[in-house]
Every structure is written in structure tokens, then in C-alpha cells.
Amino acid sequence: AKEIFFANRRINIMELIYSNEKSPEEIASGDLSDLLKVSTVPEDKKDNVEEEDNEEFFKIAKKDIESMNVIDSTKSYLDISNLDKWDDDDTLESIRNRFITGSLEDDISA
Amino acid sequence: MSGSQSSKVLKFSGHGYLRQRLILATLSGRIIKINKIRSEDNDPGLKDFEASFLRLLEKVTNGSTIEINYTGTSILYKPGVITGGKIYHECGTSRGIGYFLEPLVALAPFSKQPFDLTLTGITNDNTDISMDSMRTVTLLQLKKFGIEEGLELKISKRGSAPLGGGEVNFKCPIIRSLKPMQFTDEGRIKRIRGIASCTRVSPQNANRLVDSARSVLNRYIPDIYIYTDVYKGEESGKSPGFALNLVAESTTGVLYCSEQAALSGETPEDIGSRTAKLLLNEISKGGCVDSLNQWLILLLMVLGPEDVSKIRIGKLTAFTIQYLRDIKDIFDVTFKIKLDTTNNSLLLACVGVGYINYSKKTT
Numbered sequence: 205a206k207e208i209f210f211a212n213r214r215i216n217i218m219e220l221i222y223s224n225e226k227s228p229e230e231i232a233s234g235d236l237s238d239l240l241k242v243s244t245v246p247e248d249k250k251d252n253v254e255e256e257d258n259e260e261f262f263k264i265a266k267k268d269i270e271s272m273n274v275i276d277s278t279k280s281y282l283d284i285s286n287l288d289k290w291d292d293d294d295t296l297e298s299i300r301n302r303f304i305t306g307s308l309e310d311d312i313s314a
Numbered sequence: 315m316s317g318s319q320s321s322k323v324l325k326f327s328g329h330g331y332l333r334q335r336l337i338l339a340t341l342s343g344r345i346i347k348i349n350k351i352r353s354e355d356n357d358p359g360l361k362d363f364e365a366s367f368l369r370l371l372e373k374v375t376n377g378s379t380i381e382i383n384y385t386g387t388s389i390l391y392k393p394g395v396i397t398g399g400k401i402y403h404e405c406g407t408s409r410g411i412g413y414f415l416e417p418l419v420a421l422a423p424f425s426k427q428p429f430d431l432t433l434t435g436i437t438n439d440n441t442d443i444s445m446d447s448m449r450t451v452t453l454l455q456l457k458k459f460g461i462e463e464g465l466e467l468k469i470s471k472r473g474s475a476p477l478g479g480g481e482v483n484f485k486c487p488i489i490r491s492l493k494p495m496q497f498t499d500e501g502r503i504k505r506i507r508g509i510a511s512c513t514r515v516s517p518q519n520a521n522r523l524v525d526s527a528r529s530v531l532n533r534y535i536p537d538i539y540i541y542t543d544v545y546k547g548e549e550s551g552k553s554p555g556f557a558l559n560l561v562a563e564s565t566t567g568v569l570y571c572s573e574q575a576a577l578s579g580e581t582p583e584d585i586g587s588r589t590a591k592l593l594l595n596e597i598s599k600g601g602c603v604d605s606l607n608q609w610l611i612l613l614l615m616v617l618g619p620e621d622v623s624k625i626r627i628g629k630l631t632a633f634t635i636q637y638l639r640d641i642k643d644i645f646d647v648t649f650k651i652k653l654d655t656t657n658n659s660l661l662l663a664c665v666g667v668g669y670i671n672y673s674k675k676t677t
Contacts, residue, residue: 217653222638277633278605279606296594
């Protein structure tokens with residue numbers, strides 16, 4: 205059962221990334237495991253929204269996400285907004301084992 | 315590429331991700347059309363730096379044609395052959411040199427003549443990758459694929475925003491084909507290096523950058539060395555400024571980098587601690603490549619020989635996700651992506667397309 209579970213999960217990540225349902229920003233900002241849970245649900249919701257739209261004669265042009273402020277740079281994704289967490293001792297200690305000075309025992313449990 | 319495949323025009327829309335689409339098209343030889351470039355904007359069409367990038371792309375290739383419509387909101391790009399050679403380009407001051415050089419790093423190894431590219435403009439700013447990070451991290455990624463000798467990026471003049479005045483020289487050898495890469499062991503951080511640079515300000519600022527970064531990082535590891543790089547006179551560009559670049563190296567050769575340049579009114583202490591915290595952020599994400607260079611590693615994996623390449627990535631950035639989609643559209647290569655539940659990182663694997671640079675003779 206475990207194997208099947210993980211096999212499904214793998215397909216889901218690939219679907220999530222390769223299907224154009226969500227914008228890259230949404231995927232990158234969220235937690236992966238959360239997104240995997242949600243990603244299968246909203247299929248039928250979408251259809252309803254489209255029908256409602258058709259009833260009106262004039263449509264308001266949807267703001268294209270791509271036409272908004274996308275800066276074409278790899279660096280713009282370095283997030284400088286939530287750096288305050290690094291003032292906290294616990295957070296600082298949490299990556300101790302990523303350094304060669306960290307203890308090896310904790311590494312196994314982590 | 316087969317004839318039927320390359321004759322079909324691929325369509326994209328939006329001004330975002332413009333560079334990567336042009337680069338992928340050049341490598342694959344496919345014709346692309348990009349529509350809706352700021353078509354709803356008050357100031358529609360291509361911006362000056364995008365037009366400048368197109369001109370640069372024209373300089374490094376031969377036979378490519380770029381058709382831009384009257385309002386500049388759509389481009390049709392027919393790629394030619396990558397020729398390289400000795401090229402000079404003024405990058406202007408709306409974007410850093412990184413905007414122009416970063417994507418070309420992926421083209422350079424497959425050129426007819428080795429690249430000898432001189433670019434002028436802004437070397438360090440907060441929008442684009444700085445030349446220090448290009449030199450200390452991005453270019454080292456190429457080494458993992460077998461591109462080593464003659465790879466060089468020299469910062470002959472530094473230029474801070476807004477006026478720039480910097481100059482860099484990029485040299486890259488050509489290669490016939492890449493090596494496949496298997497890189498899944500991230501190791502542990504063994505040392506941290508960095509470059510604190512300043513232009514047209516007191517050299518003391520560089521020392522203050524070093525001290526403040528050290529105060530954050532010293533608790534982890536003693537092996538920290540941050541160089542101070544002070545440019546004077548002609549070599550220091552037209553604007554005052556200072557910047558810090560930090561690179562953490564692991565036992566297996568993984569490089570994590572972070573960088574920040576000062577905006578007006580910020581103290582060296584602000585920049586120093588912010589850059590250090592950004593570096594910790596990168597380290598906490600894990601993986602075998604940092605956020606800035608994910609795209610390059612993935613692209614080179616795709617261009618590699620028809621063999622499996624594998625990489626561990628901590629967290630995909632939005633930029634990389636779009637890159638994966640564009641790679642799929644243009645090269646028709648899908649990565650196999652697996653979540654490693656032990657540390658929540660992703661394992662990405664793909665079979666390369668076996669890209670061969672026919673201009674390089676086998677010896």
C-alpha cells in the first residue's frame with residue numbers, strides 16, 4: 205500500500221508542475237505537500253465559473269497574470285521578506301547539522 | 315531536429331521569461347513567436363533592455379532573424395547558428411550585466427568560435443545576478459558537465475547602480491558534448507567564502523560588511539573568509555555603492571550563494587547581516603544547487619548525452635518551474651520528479667537529448 209501511495213504522489217508532483225493550472229509563483233510559494241492534497245479537488249468548480257461568465261454579454265478582460273509585474277530575473281526569487289526568523293536561536297540551531305561542525309548522531313534522526 | 319518539428323512555430327505570450335525562451339529556441343533551432351508583450355500596459359511593447367538583449371543575441375549568432383511588430387508587442391524569432399567570437403556590447407543601465415550574461419552562459423559552450431565577450435554596465439545590483447556570483451558559482455556549475463579549461467570571467471571595472479560604468483570580460487571554451495551528471499549527495503557545509511566590494515566609497519565600508527556578515531555566520535563554522543575588493547579611480551565606475559556576495563561550499567562541492575547590493579541609505583551592517591541570513595535561508599532549503607542556478611543545471615542536463623542525469627533540488631523556484639515548462643514545450647523533455655520524504659527535497663531526473671556541437675572537431 206505504501207508503494208502505491210508514493211507512486212501516486214510522484215505523478216502528482218509532475219502533474220502539478222507540468223500542467224498549466226497553477227502559476228509557477230503559486231507553486232513555489234506554497235508547501236509542496238499541501239499543494240498535492242488540493243490539486244486534485246477543484247475540477248468541477250471551474251466549470252461552474254465559466255458558465256456564469258457566459259451569461260453576461262460583455263466580459264471584463266481578465267488580467268493576465270503574465271502581463272503583470274513579472275521581472276525576468278532569477279534573483280527576484282530570493283525572498284528577503286521573512287529573514288527575521290534568523291534572529292531566533294532555535295531557527296539558527298535547526299540547520300546546525302548542515303555544517304561539518306554539527307554532530308553526526310542528530311543527523312541520522314533528522 | 316527533424317524538419318517537420320522545426321518548421322512548426324511555437325507560440326508563447328507575455329514579457330516574462332523572455333530570455334529563456336529565446337535561448338531555448340536558439341539551442342533547439344526552433345522558430346518561436348512571442349505575443350502579448352505588455353499589450354495591456356500603459357507603456358506597451360519591448361523595453362529598452364529587452365531590445366538590447368535581442369541585439370546581443372543577434373551579435374552572438376549568425377543568420378538569425380528577429381521580426382518585431384510595429385508596437386513592439388510581438389516578436390518572431392528564427393534562430394541561426396551560434397557563432398560567438400569577439401563581441402562587445404553595451405548593456406545600458408536599466409538592467410545589470412547579469413541580465414545579459416546569465417542566459418548566454420548556456421549558449422557559449424555550443425558556439426562555433428569560443429566566446430570572448432566584453433560587456434559594460436552595472437556589475438552589482440539587486441535585480442540581477444552580480445558578476446561576483448556569476449564568477450564564483452554559476453560558472454562552476456559548468457565544470458560539473460565537463461567544461462573547464464579557459465572558462466573565465468574578469469571584472470575589469472565595477473559599476474554600481476544607477477549609472478554603472480562597469481566592464482566585464484567573459485571567455486568560454488567550446489565543447490562537443492556534455493557529460494551526464496549524477497549529483498544527489500548534498501554533503502555538509504565546510505567553508506564559507508565571500509567578496510565584499512565597494513566602488514566610490516570609503517574602503518572601510520567593505521570591512522564593515524565583512525564584520526557584520528561574520529557576526530551571523532561565525533557560530534556555525536570557523537572557516538570563513540570574505541575578501542574585500544576595493545576598486546579605485548577609473549575602475550570603480552560612475553556611482554558609489556557597495557555589495558556583498560557569500561558562497562557556502564559543501565564537502566561534495568555544492569555551492570550555495572547569496573548576495574545583496576546596497577540601496578541608498580542602507581548601512582553596511584544592514585547589507586552584511588541580510589546577505590548572511592539569505593545564505594542561511596539557501597542552506598536550509600538544501601539540495602545540490604542553489605536557487606539562482608537551478609535553471610542552468612537543469613538545462614545542461616537536458617542537453618547532455620542520451621543518458622540519465624539526476625540532481626537533488628531543495629525547493630524549486632517559480633522561475634525554475636516555468637523553465638521546466640518551457641523546456642518541455644521546446645525540447646519535449648519531461649523530468650521525472652520525485653519527492654524524497656526524508657528531507658523534503660526533490661529528485662529530478664531526465665534523459666538528455668544528446669546535443670552535439672558539430673563545429674567542434676573531435677580530436
